[in-house]
Amino acid sequence: MTYDVQYVRQQFPALNLMVNGHAAAFFDGPGGTQVPQRVIDAMVDYLVRCNANSGGSFLTSRNSDQVICNARQVLADFLGCAADEVAFGQNMTTLNYQLAFALSREAGSRREILITEIDHEANRGPWLALAERGFEIKEVRFDPDSCMLDLEDFLSKLSEKTLVAAFSYASNGIGTVNDVHRMVHMAHQVGALTVVDAVHFALHGPVDVRELNTDFLICSAYKFFGPHVGVFYGRRDCFENLSAYRLRVQPEQIPYRIETGTLNHEGIAGAGEAVEFIADLGEKFGQPFDTEATGKVWSERRRRIVAGMKAMEDYEQPLAHKLIRALEQIDRVRVYGPPADSPRTSTVSFTIEGINSEKVAAELGEKGLFVWDGHFYAIRLVEVLGLMNSGGLVRVGLSPYNTEQEIERLLIAVKRIAER
Ligand SMILES: Cc1ncc(COP(=O)(O)O)c(C=O)c1O
Structure with missing residues (x-):
């Protein structure tokens, strides 16, 4: 159709x-x-039928945990990963601060961080803040004539001292889609970690974190028909080693280790429903997907x-x-x-x-x-x-x-x- x-x-x-x-x-x-109306309905339904804190032995708490668990799987299908590699948070900016401080704790001799001139402050500020902890922050040049990032500059600034290369999938200012696959590859060549800000891109093309091979990626559901909830992806091996600041009572396992405090449960319900909405558009208007030809093992929902x-x-x-x-x-x-x-x-x-x-x-x-x-x-x-x-x-x-x-x-x- x-x-x-x-x-x-x-x-x-x-x-x-x-x-x-x-x-x-x-x-x-x-x-x-x-x-969409169905996202609003999902949030209302959460508040009417499931409104409780997590981990209780009674009906509404169990309902609540089920809603969050379902939404996590839906968002995992959205990003192309496993459910326990997806964490929720307040928004991209806050999750990125948490990530930056966590990574800085285990940096060892890697004392340099790369950010870019094209990025939103949300993927610059948290890294710039690490200057206080003795890190050197290097900025990758944006070429105002071509409106593209200068990848030669990116390459020249990467070294075995680089802890993290943080860059956006696409620019919220001018729409440029960065060559993120190449950038992840270049960063990994020197052993640096990659943090991709997919907030702008997430509405404009499928994200496939496995194919991209990034270590971390963050987006925000309110940019793709959802409420104001941040969505974090950590590749299992990196996420399991992440020294996130957490309370003594907070589970150490992924994805909970970065989920501080009580989450925005109704927002998470809405975020899952927003992705279900996109899936339904795919069913209605999308081209049939030949998974065999692409070699992808994807769930029906993905x-x-x-x-x-x-x-x-x-x-x-x-x-x-x-x-x-x-x-x-x-x-x-x-x-x-x-x-x-x-x-x-x-x-x-x-x-x-x-x-x-x-x-x-x-x-x-x-x-x-x-x-x-x-x-x-x-x-x-x-x-x-x-x-x-x-x-x-x-x-x-x-x-x-x-x-x-x-x-x-x-x-x-x-x-x-x-x-x-
Ligand atoms: C590219 C990009 N990155 C990050 C952000 C910040 O996201 P959040 O509002 O979830 O912190 C935005 C918000 O406009 C954005 O467009």
């Missing part, structure tokens, strides 16, 4: 919002997507999830390319992103010469066109692009519920602003 955006839209109650007589167009997906991710991307990518081409035709508009033949997400950022990006976003917002402006915490990237004094970027994030008509509305509005 071909992708039916109207069917997809019907699943999201928030999309009916009106602003000043205009239907709201949610182009703010990279900041957080909207939530096959449907991957098909769902691909169906959404097949829908969004042509729209993104159309948007880029049309923006580039508008006088004074400059689009920032990787070269046309390089992998990218459907997140498109631009500026209008002589007009502050905050002003552009505010005007679009009045017309119900929800775009972000500024640096979106990818502040180093925006500094390198030289846009800090002009309000940063205007970011249009396409999600699987955006339509061609919404893009046309946006283009007309941008053109009007640029022509003034």
Whole structure:
């Protein structure tokens, strides 16, 4: 069945919002997507039927543990790993701080850490904080002309002193998809650990942690139709050796060793349901998956999830390319992103010469066109692009519920602003 955006839209109650007589167009997906009704229902169901703390010998506690256990398996299918390699936390940033401090405890003679200029602060700040503990933090160059990371610089900064190379799968600022497979391989050649920030990428393509072979990867469910919950992957051998700070009463086994305190149970229920939603899109609109041809041994659910991710991307990518081409035709508009033949997400950022990006976003917002402006915490990237004094970027994030008509509305509005 071909992708039916109207069917997809019907699943999201928030999309009916009106602003000043205009239907709201949610182009703010990279900041957080909207939530299908079934995710809301799953969270309500948790609170009605299962609301209890973990490990009790009574019905609601057992129900609660079952919901979390199911969600863990669903998220494992989402990432392509085993359930006990998946931990939940407050958000990506907090999990990454926990990871950074844990890894710093067992660093031995490896005293250097690589971060990148393209990354969100969430994958820079926790590592920069380790300077206080005597680590040297090196930054991999971002090339403002190609809008890509400089992989030669990455390679030249790796050494047998590198403890961790931390980099993003894709840029939340400009949509560049980094060559993460190559970066993981390069880092492993010198014995460094890899930490991949998949927060932006996770809505834009299937993540396969086994194929990627990263040691750690973190994402956030609110970027893929879920509530505000962080999702952590640790490859078993690395995770089992991770010296996470934990309470005496907290289990030492994975995945619990990094799960401090009581988790956001209803959020975890919603996160699992968000992935089930993606799997159902795969069932409805995805291409049948030939696991024999790919040599992958995947669960039925993972096959449907991957098909769902691909169906959404097949829908969004042509729209993104159309948007880029049309923006580039508008006088004074400059689009920032990787070269046309390089992998990218459907997140498109631009500026209008002589007009502050905050002003552009505010005007679009009045017309119900929800775009972000500024640096979106990818502040180093925006500094390198030289846009800090002009309000940063205007970011249009396409999600699987955006339509061609919404893009046309946006283009007309941008053109009007640029022509003034
Ligand atoms: C690429 C990227 N990394 C990390 C984060 C931070 O995620 P969280 O809000 O879960 O801490 C974001 C949030 O926008 C992001 O886009």
